[in-house]
Amino acid sequence: MKAVYALYAEPDDVQRAVDNLRAAGLTEPEIVVISSEPIEEYEFSRRDAATWLYWIAGGGGVIGLLFGTWLTRMTELAWPLPTGNMPIVAWWPNLIVIFELTMLGGILATVITLFITAKIPAGEPKLYDPDVADGKILVGVENPRDASVAAIEQALRSGGVADLKRR
Amino acid sequence: MPHRWGMAVDLDRCTGCGACVTACHAENNIPTVGPDQAARGRAMHWIRVERYWEGEFPDAHLKFRPVMCQQCDAAPCEPVCPTYASHHTEEGLNAQVYNRCIGTRYCANACPYNVRFFDFFNPQWPKPLHLQLNPDVSVREVGVMEKCTFCVQRINAVEIDAKAAKRELEDGDVKPACVQSCSAKALVFGDLNDPESVVSRLSRSPRGAKLLDDLGTLPKVTYLSKQTQA
Amino acid sequence: MNQALAQRLSDDLLRPMLHTSWRFYALVACLGAIVAMGIGTWFYQMYMGFGMTGINMPIYWAFYITNFVFWIGISHAGTLISAILRLVNAGWRRPVTRCAEVITVFALMIGAMFPIIHLGRPWLFFWLMPYPSNRMIWPNFRSPLVWDFFAISTYLTGSVLFLLLPMIPDFALVRDKTTGWRRRIYGKLALGWQGTTKQWHRLESAMQIMAIAIIPVAVSVHTIVSFDFSMAPVPMWHSTMFGPYFVAGAIFSGIAALIIAMAALRKFLHMEEYLHPIHFQNLGKLLLMMCLLWAYFIFAERLTTWYGNEQSEMEVFRVTQRGSFAPLYWTMIVCNFVVPFVLLSLKKLRTVAGCVTASFSVLVGMWLERFLIVVPSLSHKYLPYTWGHYRPRPVEIMITVSTFAAMTLLYTLFAKLVPIISVWELKVGEHPFPQESPADVRQHPLWKAHP
Numbered sequence: 049m050k051a052v053y054a055l056y057a058e059p060d061d062v063q064r065a066v067d068n069l070r071a072a073g074l075t076e077p078e079i080v081v082i083s084s085e086p087i088e089e090y091e092f093s094r095r096d097a098a099t100w101l102y103w104i105a106g107g108g109g110v111i112g113l114l115f116g117t118w119l120t121r122m123t124e125l126a127w128p129l130p131t132g133n134m135p136i137v138a139w140w141p142n143l144i145v146i147f148e149l150t151m152l153g154g155i156l157a158t159v160i161t162l163f164i165t166a167k168i169p170a171g172e173p174k175l176y177d178p179d180v181a182d183g184k185i186l187v188g189v190e191n192p193r194d195a196s197v198a199a200i201e202q203a204l205r206s207g208g209v210a211d212l213k214r215r
Numbered sequence: 216m217p218h219r220w221g222m223a224v225d226l227d228r229c230t231g232c233g234a235c236v237t238a239c240h241a242e243n244n245i246p247t248v249g250p251d252q253a254a255r256g257r258a259m260h261w262i263r264v265e266r267y268w269e270g271e272f273p274d275a276h277l278k279f280r281p282v283m284c285q286q287c288d289a290a291p292c293e294p295v296c297p298t299y300a301s302h303h304t305e306e307g308l309n310a311q312v313y314n315r316c317i318g319t320r321y322c323a324n325a326c327p328y329n330v331r332f333f334d335f336f337n338p339q340w341p342k343p344l345h346l347q348l349n350p351d352v353s354v355r356e357v358g359v360m361e362k363c364t365f366c367v368q369r370i371n372a373v374e375i376d377a378k379a380a381k382r383e384l385e386d387g388d389v390k391p392a393c394v395q396s397c398s399a400k401a402l403v404f405g406d407l408n409d410p411e412s413v414v415s416r417l418s419r420s421p422r423g424a425k426l427l428d429d430l431g432t433l434p435k436v437t438y439l440s441k442q443t444q445a
Numbered sequence: 446m447n448q449a450l451a452q453r454l455s456d457d458l459l460r461p462m463l464h465t466s467w468r469f470y471a472l473v474a475c476l477g478a479i480v481a482m483g484i485g486t487w488f489y490q491m492y493m494g495f496g497m498t499g500i501n502m503p504i505y506w507a508f509y510i511t512n513f514v515f516w517i518g519i520s521h522a523g524t525l526i527s528a529i530l531r532l533v534n535a536g537w538r539r540p541v542t543r544c545a546e547v548i549t550v551f552a553l554m555i556g557a558m559f560p561i562i563h564l565g566r567p568w569l570f571f572w573l574m575p576y577p578s579n580r581m582i583w584p585n586f587r588s589p590l591v592w593d594f595f596a597i598s599t600y601l602t603g604s605v606l607f608l609l610l611p612m613i614p615d616f617a618l619v620r621d622k623t624t625g626w627r628r629r630i631y632g633k634l635a636l637g638w639q640g641t642t643k644q645w646h647r648l649e650s651a652m653q654i655m656a657i658a659i660i661p662v663a664v665s666v667h668t669i670v671s672f673d674f675s676m677a678p679v680p681m682w683h684s685t686m687f688g689p690y691f692v693a694g695a696i697f698s699g700i701a702a703l704i705i706a707m708a709a710l711r712k713f714l715h716m717e718e719y720l721h722p723i724h725f726q727n728l729g730k731l732l733l734m735m736c737l738l739w740a741y742f743i744f745a746e747r748l749t750t751w752y753g754n755e756q757s758e759m760e761v762f763r764v765t766q767r768g769s770f771a772p773l774y775w776t777m778i779v780c781n782f783v784v785p786f787v788l789l790s791l792k793k794l795r796t797v798a799g800c801v802t803a804s805f806s807v808l809v810g811m812w813l814e815r816f817l818i819v820v821p822s823l824s825h826k827y828l829p830y831t832w833g834h835y836r837p838r839p840v841e842i843m844i845t846v847s848t849f850a851a852m853t854l855l856y857t858l859f860a861k862l863v864p865i866i867s868v869w870e871l872k873v874g875e876h877p878f879p880q881e882s883p884a885d886v887r888q889h890p891l892w893k894a895h896p
Binding site for chain 3: 057080081082083084085086088099101102105119120123124126127129131132134138141142144145147148149151152154155156158159161162165166167168169170171173174175176178180181182183184
Binding site for chain 3: 267334
């Protein structure tokens with residue numbers, strides 16, 4: 049996997065580099081910013097990007113709710129055994145099981161969506177540099193078109209004190 | 216009209232002899248746990264004779280009360296069993312299904328009458344005592360709950376015979392072991408859905424009361440209060 | 446961020462994982478022996494029959510159910526610290542969050558063993574799961590024990606995921622900082638995490654949702670555990686107050702367990718730089734608040750019982766406060782209220798040592814409280830002829846002791862294999878939060894607008 053990237057020490061430099069890359073004509077999905085911690089104050093972190101995750105969690109909750117309602121009602125009617133003068137389909141106790149399965153549905157939906165959209169566990173090896181673990185921030189482009197490599201390097205260099213690397 | 220089995224206990228007639236307890240043990244293969252376990256509170260008397268003293272010697276009065284499973288219509292032991300081992304039958308009995316029981320003992324805690332018992336160990340019947348076991352009743356293994364069933368094996372046997380002979384059941388056809396062995400005829404068993412049966416008439420008696428009926432368990436055993444001085 | 450600081454954080458927090466002294470091995474060996482004895486005792490109990498315990502008629506639940514409620518209660522530590530403090534953006538939670546979540550997961554695992562240990566036929570515990578079986582029967586959803594199964598399963602799943610998700614970036618860090626077999630194993634565990642902005646964004650959103658979801662689940666779990674008691678017509682069990690009462694008690698014992706765990710980490714892993722006295726001060730204040738809340742619930746319950754003067758309930762009331770359970774009851778009051786109240790309300794005494802002492806006292810008191818809920822009520826039910834007494838037997842004591850050893854052992858092993866303080870969360874906390882207010886408001890502070 050080919051990549052062109054630079055390592056910066058300061059988030060300000062990273063912001064400049066990202067802006068330069070955008071000016072050089074690269075689109076958002078092509079620019080990769082990697083850090084050892086989430087850096088929330090800067091625009092490059094896309095902190096304000098809308099997320100569908102809340103709706104997906106809600107959807108998972110609804111699936112859990114429907115499953116719980118079906119499970120309790122179906123099993124109580126499938127082999128009805130009267131207990132303690134209570135109705136065969138007892139809604140008060142069923143609500144408890146339905147609640148738990150709703151929450152479980154929301155939790156599992158969230159985690160599964162996270163894994164899918166964050167692409168973990170990763171299949172093929174991805175762009176990474178061990179210096180990131182020491183606090184440096186990586187900005188780069190994976191699999192760049194050969195024609196734009198020079199422009200990318202120029203953009204990255206003008207971001208600030210950079211450690212330019214090519215893979 | 217399905218049967219609805221109930222009992223009446225006449226406390227005026229009960230002498231506290233304990234024949235019902237012995238008969239129940241014999242009929243239902245209930246193990247005797249031994250003196251050590253009994254001292255630890257693990258005796259398994261599906262029917263027990265409760266004994267209460269009133270007053271001081273020499274004016275002490277003794278009261279006896281045989282207590283067995285009340286086969287409650289709103290039994291608190293039934294909804295709490297996670298495996299439906301304790302459930303209600305169509306004839307109004309609270310059934311205990313040994314094979315479903317995993318021994319959580321929740322039913323015993325929920326029972327206000329404390330008439331449910333747990334098999335703490337595998338019961339032993341050293342030879343030749345094993346010959347006295349009743350083949351109509353299962354032997355329970357360690358870890359399950361058991362209790363009075365109104366001798367459901369006798370009820371089933373009589374019902375099957377009556378069906379085969381194409382006749383109706385009469386009052387007094389079914390006699391659980393305790394009822395059969397009571398020398399004072401204090402215990403009466405019968406169909407509460409038959410308004411003419413002895414147990415129905417006794418349940419309507421002005422002396423009649425239910426045990427702990429303010430708890431809302433709807434028990435089916437009527438206790439006729441003691442009127443005479445002992 | 447400051448490179449030197451980042452490197453120091455990584456070095457300090459990974460050091461416990463990379464350097465092992467003989468003391469670690471000795472501790473693990475001792476605890477492992479106790480846990481092995483506990484497991485052996487359980488097998489002995491299963492082989493010889495449940496009669497090896499002290500259970501009898503009418504006290505059919507005792508030590509094992511006490512332990513069950515106790516450990517599930519301890520598990521509420523993590524949810525409170527990780528989830529609630531995360532949602533209210535309390536920055537001081539950052540070093541503490543993983544310590545707390547680990548307690549939750551392990552306490553839940555231990556607590557969830559007890560419904561199996563206390564069964565008469567434990568090899569059939571799986572009948573509580575709803576699966577189509579050839580017995581043509583399903584679990585009884587009206588039973589609080591089945592609710593327990595669903596609640597604890599959901600909470601365990603949620604807590605494990607809540608613990609594991611933020612561990613992924615830290616596994617990537619360990620992978621980068623180590624070599625050899627460690628690099629390979631942690632590399633696998635890191636699941637190929639890169640740290641792109643998109644991944645961080647998704648992870649933080651997921652954590653936010655998990656935090657929101659796990660709090661109602663935690664509340665529901667201990668409420669459902671309390672329903673095991675309040676659904677039965679037993680004197681002083683059948684109380685509408687049990688739900689909130691148990692949840693308050695759970696959070697109370699959870700915070701105490703957390704303080705003890707943090708103090709142990711601070712001392713034995715030399716984390717004085719990261720777990721400051723202010724953390725203990727803050728948690729101590731929370732512990733004090735829960736102490737007062739617990740005292741309020743006890744007072745409300747006892748007052749209602751005494752004022753109502755119902756015969757069976759008053760018998761249980763009498764036997765706990767003045768009868769055979771009185772020594773345990775008053776010990777509980779001292780341990781749960783008097784000692785923590787004194788130690789935690791006086792600022793001079795609210796030191797690390799003071800908080801730890803109060804926490805040990807609370808753990809003893811809360812265990813006794815669970816015992817005093819379960820056993821006195823069962824021993825004095827409605828028919829006086831059936832009243833009984835209970836004495837624990839060696840199997841119950843051994844298994845109880847081994848669960849404490851098991852908790853300590855699991856915690857020790859975890860601190861060895863995973864950074865016990867979340868490195869990336871701590872790094873985030875080192876730089877200020879993004880400005881939330883719009884620029885023009887910052888130009889006109891309130892005190893200047895109204896002279």
